[in-house]
Amino acid sequence: MTFRHALQRLLAQEDLNFLLTNRLPRQTLTRFMGWFSKIEQPLVRSASIAIWKFFGDLDLRDAKKQTFTSMHDCFTRELQDGARVVDQATDVLSSPVDAIVGESGPIEGTKVFQAKGFPYTLQDLIGPDEDVAPWRNGSYVTLRLTSGMYHRFHAPYDCTVEKLRYFSGDTWNVNPVALKRVEKLFCKNERAFLSTRLRGGPVDGQRIALVPVAAILVASIRLHFLDVLLHLKYHGPKALACNAPLSKGQEMGWFQHGSTVIVLAPHGFHLCEGLAPGARVRMGQALLQWRG
Structure with a gap:
């Protein structure tokens, strides 16, 4: 076993992993990483990306560019x-x-559930002021992004974003270890609720919600249709009306670092065959199918 694999196995042990990623000053570390990742000094940039590759699953083969000005530039990369x-x-x-x-x-x-035996409600997730009726008895999918993955998110269908609600919060790690230990974790972390209405086809008029959730070292969310950076120090309006039409697959925004996206769909949508916890999906792959 190589040193790298031995170290990765050590860090994967649940107690140690939880201690290292959740019992440290999470918000302070997150703000520090936000600053550090944007340093454009060549030695700092190169060393940071090299360490990232050593510990993570960073694969840049499909990146639009191969030379980056900073670790942040690499993290928020576009695809070819x-x-x-x-x-x-x-x-x-x-x-x-x-x-x-x-x-x-x-x-x-x-x-809904974040892990077996750890339920939370739509009201916990998107707030008591939101109407949860469109998703009552519907379907949900939790999509977890690892550090090395592509971190931009896209429209799942032709749709119009009608509303955004921002929740400033904590920055717990959202890995499986933490999800089995911290109740209502997604409802405690920084997140945004995006309410969209689908256009065309058999699902015309249906409401889909996307909830991007931030985490330790990975807070801050950027959306193309709003000239606002949503981050831990944001003190602007929490609910913003929108009228942002998007085509299926069109880029909506990105995590300044990254975490999780929860998809909420109304009754009639079902997870596509072959997808189950642990399966990997790529942006654009069939996720939920309408069966009426």
Whole structure:
């Protein structure tokens, strides 16, 4: 066993992993990493990316460029044209991100799960002021992004973003270790609720919600249709009306660093065959199918 694999196995031990990623000053570390990752000094940039590659799963083969000004520039990289194929079936929602499928399935009234035995409600997630009726007894999918993945997210269907609500919060790690230990973790972290209305096909008029959730070292969310950076120190309006039409597969925004996207769909949508917790999906791949 190589030193790298031995070290990765050590860090994967649940107690140590939880201690290192959650019992440290999370918000201070997150703000520090936000500053550090943008340093453009060549030695700092090169060393940071090299360490990232050593510990993580960073793969830059499909990146639009191969030379970066900083670690942040690498993290928020764009893809080469044609690197992802977007499923254009009119009864399919495509994955908004490259990710690992986490918990998913039917929404039990308004109850969903972050891990076995750890439920939370839609009201906990998107706030008591939001109408949860469109997703009652619907379906949900949790999509977890690892540090080395592509971190931009895209429209799952032709749609119009009608509303955004921002929640400033904590920065717990969102890996499986923490999800099995911290109740209602997604509902505690910084996140944004994006309410969209689908256009065209058999799902015309249906409401889909995307909830990007930030985490330790990875807070801050950027959206193309809003000239606002959502981050831990943001003190602007929490609810913003929008009228942002998007085409299926069109880029919506990106994590300044990255984390998780929760997809909420109304009754009638079901997870596509072959997808289960632990499966990897790529942006544009069929994720949820309308069966009426």
